[in-house]
Amino acid sequence: MKSVSPIRCFSQGLFVALFWLGVWQASSMLVDKPVLFASPFDTLRALGALLPTEEYWLSILGSLWRVALGFFLALAMGLLLGSLSFRFSGVQVLISPLLTMIKTVPVASFIILILVWCGSDALTVIVCLLIVLPQIYFATLNGLQSSDRELLEMARVFRVPGGRVVWLIYRPALMPYLLVACASGLGMAWKAGIAAEVIGNPANSIGEQLYLAKIYMATAELFAWTLTVVLLSTLFEKLVMNLLRRVGG
Amino acid sequence: MDIQIQGLYHSFGEKQLFQNYKLCLREGGVYGLTAPSGRGKTTLLRILLGLLSPDRGSVTPKVHYSAVFQTDRLLPGQNALEQLLFVRGGGRGEREECRRFLRELLPEDSLLQPVEELSGGMQRRVAIARALWAESDCVLMDEPFTGLDEESLHRSADFILEHLQGRTLLLSTHQKELLQAYPITWVRLPEQGFIDSVLP
Numbered sequence: 001m002k003s004v005s006p007i008r009c010f011s012q013g014l015f016v017a018l019f020w021l022g023v024w025q026a027s028s029m030l031v032d033k034p035v036l037f038a039s040p041f042d043t044l045r046a047l048g049a050l051l052p053t054e055e056y057w058l059s060i061l062g063s064l065w066r067v068a069l070g071f072f073l074a075l076a077m078g079l080l081l082g083s084l085s086f087r088f089s090g091v092q093v094l095i096s097p098l099l100t101m102i103k104t105v106p107v108a109s110f111i112i113l114i115l116v117w118c119g120s121d122a123l124t125v126i127v128c129l130l131i132v133l134p135q136i137y138f139a140t141l142n143g144l145q146s147s148d149r150e151l152l153e154m155a156r157v158f159r160v161p162g163g164r165v166v167w168l169i170y171r172p173a174l175m176p177y178l179l180v181a182c183a184s185g186l187g188m189a190w191k192a193g194i195a196a197e198v199i200g201n202p203a204n205s206i207g208e209q210l211y212l213a214k215i216y217m218a219t220a221e222l223f224a225w226t227l228t229v230v231l232l233s234t235l236f237e238k239l240v241m242n243l244l245r246r247v248g249g
Numbered sequence: 250m251d252i253q254i255q256g257l258y259h260s261f262g263e264k265q266l267f268q269n270y271k272l273c274l275r276e277g278g279v280y281g282l283t284a285p286s287g288r289g290k291t292t293l294l295r296i297l298l299g300l301l302s303p304d305r306g307s308v309t310p311k312v313h314y315s316a317v318f319q320t321d322r323l324l325p326g327q328n329a330l331e332q333l334l335f336v337r338g339g340g341r342g343e344r345e346e347c348r349r350f351l352r353e354l355l356p357e358d359s360l361l362q363p364v365e366e367l368s369g370g371m372q373r374r375v376a377i378a379r380a381l382w383a384e385s386d387c388v389l390m391d392e393p394f395t396g397l398d399e400e401s402l403h404r405s406a407d408f409i410l411e412h413l414q415g416r417t418l419l420l421s422t423h424q425k426e427l428l429q430a431y432p433i434t435w436v437r438l439p440e441q442g443f444i445d446s447v448l449p
Contacts, residue, residue, distance in 0.1 A: 151322055
């Protein structure tokens with residue numbers, strides 16, 4: 001890979017950002033109906049109005065809490081089930097079809113079902129869990145299966161204790177798979193989680209705010225909330241990925 | 250304890266490598282295994298290690314082995330010191346001891362580099378040191394000197410003999426002529442047991 005100087009990288013990024021902001025602004029001027037398409041300025045103004053309100057921050061906290069809880073539950077369960085499936089082929093035979101099913105059933109079907117069964121508060125958490133779980137599960141299974149057989153054989157000959165084998169042979173094999181799954185899982189958790197909130201309307205949620213914005217045709221606010229979700233999801237992803245890299249090496 | 254191989258039969262497809270093969274490794278003995286390639290050197294070592302079940306025959310008693318494999322089998326991303334501590338130890342005292350141990354075979358500044366950054370010959374020496382550092386009753390080495398220049402070969406051979414500490418050693422090599430100066434008992438693999446359908 002060619003190395004690019006940081007200054008060049010930054011100016012390039014700035015140019016790209018300005019270009020697309022320009023496209024956004026031009027499109028909104030072309031449409032010229034703020035109710036249908038908010039301009040960057042309208043969006044920023046709406047965001048500025050939201051920032052000092054308690055509602056804004058409570059909604060963010062509520063959604064963040066639910067998405068994070070769903071994601072980390074999925075991470076823990078996926079690692080556990082994936083490891084068990086790797087170790088005991090019977091477990092894999094039994095639960096793989098279930099996870100394949102969860103992966104293929106449309107999110108909307110889940111949302112409706114869970115809304116009926118569990119109500120709107122648990123909805124976001126469970127939807128995030130269901131979206132991320134198969135990703136983590138299959139990544140764990142495939143990652144562990146990719147462990148170097150020759151190294152495992154070596155460890156067996158030398159009678160190396162299990163904990164050391166897990167840490168120095170299985171973990172390094174697992175990490176690349178897990179990091180990819182987490183990165184894509186985080187993005188999907190936010191998208192599906194917010195969608196679930198729009199349908200379930202739990203109190204203190206970004207989804208509820210989006211829903212209200214739709215009802216009042218407050219397009220600028222809709223854009224402002226969307227911007228918030230994008231920023232939140234990007235920040236959260238960076239944070240979690242850093243954490244995982246630190247823990248997992 | 251002497252290691253007895255008795256009534257060993259093993260074949261790969263048409264190729265009968267061992268037919269009623271017998272071998273006794275006396276405790277503390279130093280044995281060299283030499284034969285043209287394809288004659289079953291690696292197979293015999295893998296049977297001893299318990300990684301391959303022979304068609305028939307027995308290896309008794311079950312003892313603890315350490316080994317240099319045909320490939321180095323080092324943990325990626327870890328330095329030489331960690332390779333050794335992986336198979337034995339981790340306490341502070343052992344760490345220092347391990348460092349001294351490795352210094353006899355490798356330059357000091359190479360010990361803390363990830364092994365990928367070492368030359369092939371240095372990686373080989375790490376694998377040799379690991380086999381001797383580990384606790385075992387018998388050390389098996391599959392072509393330990395491949396990729397080593399003559400000076401490293403002699404240094405490694407001296408190091409091996411010095412650190413055997415009463416353990417039995419069986420090493421396979423195709424460089425027998427370079428090892429004439431060492432007190433090695435040479436073991437041959439059976440030629441009569443070798444039936445190749447291609448031969449007349």
